[in-house]
Amino acid sequence: MRPPRLSRRAAALAPSSTTAVARKAKALAATGVDVVDLGLGEPDFPTPDFVGAAGIAAIESGRTRYTDVAGEPALRDAIAEKYRREHGIALSRENVLVTAGAKQAVFNACQVLFEAEDEVALFCPYWVSFPEMVRLSGASPLYVPTELETHWKPIASDLAERATERTRGVILNSPNNPTGAVVEREQLESIVEWCEARDSCMIFDETYDRFLYDGRPHVTAASLREEHPDRIVLTGAASKTWAMTGWRLGWAIASRELIDAMASYQSHSTSNASSISQRAALGALSDPAQTDEAVARMLAEYGRRRETMVSGLAAIPGVRCLLPEGAFYAFADVSALYGAKQVAGSAEFCERLLSETGVAAVPGDAFGEDDCVRFSFAAPLASIEEGVGRIAAWAAAPVRSA
Ligand SMILES: Cc1ncc(COP(=O)(O)O)c(C=O)c1O
Incomplete structure (x- = not known):
């Protein structure tokens, strides 16, 4: 049996890395691992009732x-x-x-x-x-x-x-x-x-x-x-x-x-x-009135999470991270850790981070910047605190031998 012949267009298509991370995180969680998902790019709030x-x-x-x-x-x-x-x-x-x-x-x-x-x-x-x-x-x-x-x-x-x-x-x-x-x-x-x-x-x-x-x-x-x-x-x-x-x-x-x-x-x-x-x-x-109210609530919560995530990440030796002006992601330069962690780039970094700490994040190469990793703060504050703590401990730990 031969597989169907794909168009050149389809064969050249790269699947979305953000959904790939979500899939891996879900699969790991299904094995009983306590996953902290900082990969997702969607609000964790419910749609407003109105x-x-x-x-x-x-x-x-x-x-x-x-x-x-x-x-x-x-x-x-x-x-x-x-x-x-x-x-x-x-x-x-x-x-x-x-x-x-x-x-x-x-x-x-x-x-x-x-x-x-x-x-x-x-x-x-x-x-x-x-x-x-x-x-x-x-x-x-x-x-x-x-x-x-x-x-x-x-x-x-x-x-x-x-x-x-x-x-x-x-x-x-x-x-x-x-x-x-x-x-x-x-x-x-x-x-x-x-x-x-x-x-x-x-x-x-x-x-x-x-x-x-x-x-x-x-x-x-x-x-x-x-x-x-x-x-x-x-x-x-x-x-x-x-x-x-x-x-x-x-x-x-x-x-x-x-x-x-x-x-x-x-x-x-x-x-x-x-x-x-x-x-x-x-x-x-x-x-517009109920919309402004709902947005203000979400924005205030994202704001608290932004401070917690970015101050936590930026305090890790080898991580550079700015306070983002908008959206709900921290895009951190972690390339100074690649040598110590013996990884070639952001994809391998995120794979190791997920398998060794249970923290899911999206490799920067998906966004065209291999020095960085995207951490989403569309996640509860407790998950962010837990996730950043695990990342800090992992960054400081010696590399495990295979
Ligand atoms: C920059 C940007 N544009 C578009 C979208 C897609 O939005 P929608 O879910 O409305 O298709 C996203 C989703 O994360 C996004 O980050």
């Missing part, structure tokens, strides 16, 4: 049929209204596409914007799925490094320096997964102006737009849409704001032409996002 109630009402009132591919008109209006309320920009429903999560929004945008021979610039460290999404469009990723010393901030001149004639777009994520870095406004403006001058597009992924610390404001490309309406695709989601990862509900904001193209693409792939989830998201977006 949002769940809107979903239940949708089922009970029989809203179980196909909707418009681009989403229910009322939800598209509510998403446009969010941008008016939060950023003072005028959008109409024709500028909004409802998707099955921010992931599908970025994926659709890549599919309609890029093709073979194109390059798409990604600031590194990048979210794991960006390079594969670019490759699945036929284009190639072009990596633009950012540095811990400059707080992992994207710098427009680095993009301009590395870009070639073939660079047709850029994907920017702020606050960033895995570093938490928030782009500076003047850098963002320069990147959009660079796109304008080059007839390129920027996909601006603001999945973590409500999760910034120390009162830092979210810097969004939404405010640049008016001046550069054809250069920007914004992508966002209900996933983190309302702890709705499993509901699969996100959106893209762009020019009418781009939204139409993405909707056509989506009409032949998944059609509409779940009708139930759309109603739940409508309930969420229609109640």
Whole structure:
């Protein structure tokens, strides 16, 4: 029996490392090991009741049929209204596409914007799925490094320096997964102006737009849409704001032409996002007061965990870790421990950490930075304290012989 022949596209695809870590951690826990999971990238809070109630009402009132591919008109209006309320920009429903999560929004945008021979610039460290999404469009990723010393901030001149004639777009994520870095406004403006001058597009992924610390404001490309309406695709989601990862509900904001193209693409792939989830998201977006309350509660708790995790990690000799400005990850440079632990890089480091301490974390090479490891603080404070304690003891211990 011969295995089926895979397309070159599928054969070249790397599975997501973040889900691979989750699988390994689960398998280890199933053998009875007390695993501390700092790998997961999703809120550990429940979806707020008022949002769940809107979903239940949708089922009970029989809203179980196909909707418009681009989403229910009322939800598209509510998403446009969010941008008016939060950023003072005028959008109409024709500028909004409802998707099955921010992931599908970025994926659709890549599919309609890029093709073979194109390059798409990604600031590194990048979210794991960006390079594969670019490759699945036929284009190639072009990596633009950012540095811990400059707080992992994207710098427009680095993009301009590395870009070639073939660079047709850029994907920017702020606050960033895995570093938490928030782009500076003047850098963002320069990147959009660079796109304008080059007839390129920027996909601006603001999945973590409500999760910034120390009162830092979210810097969004939404405010640049008016001046550069054809250069920007914004992508966002209900996933983190309302702890709705499993509901699969996100959106893209762009020019009418781009939204139409993405909707056509989506009409032949998944059609509409779940009708139930759309109603739940409508309930969420229609109640800014309860939303602000729920977000404030989560943010305060993430803030406590951030302090505990980062101060604990940074105190370990050989670990460098900054306080992230947003999102819920600590991205620590652990490369000074590689020699003492006799590991070749972040993947081996995380495997050893998991098997020898039961702490799950995601290797930085999944994000294009092999010196680092991502620890999620979307985990209870007690798990973070326990996990950091185990990491500190392990880092200080001599290497076990095999
Ligand atoms: C930067 C970034 N973009 C997009 C997503 C995907 O979001 P969704 O679950 O809404 O598809 C994630 C999820 O972790 C993310 O970190």
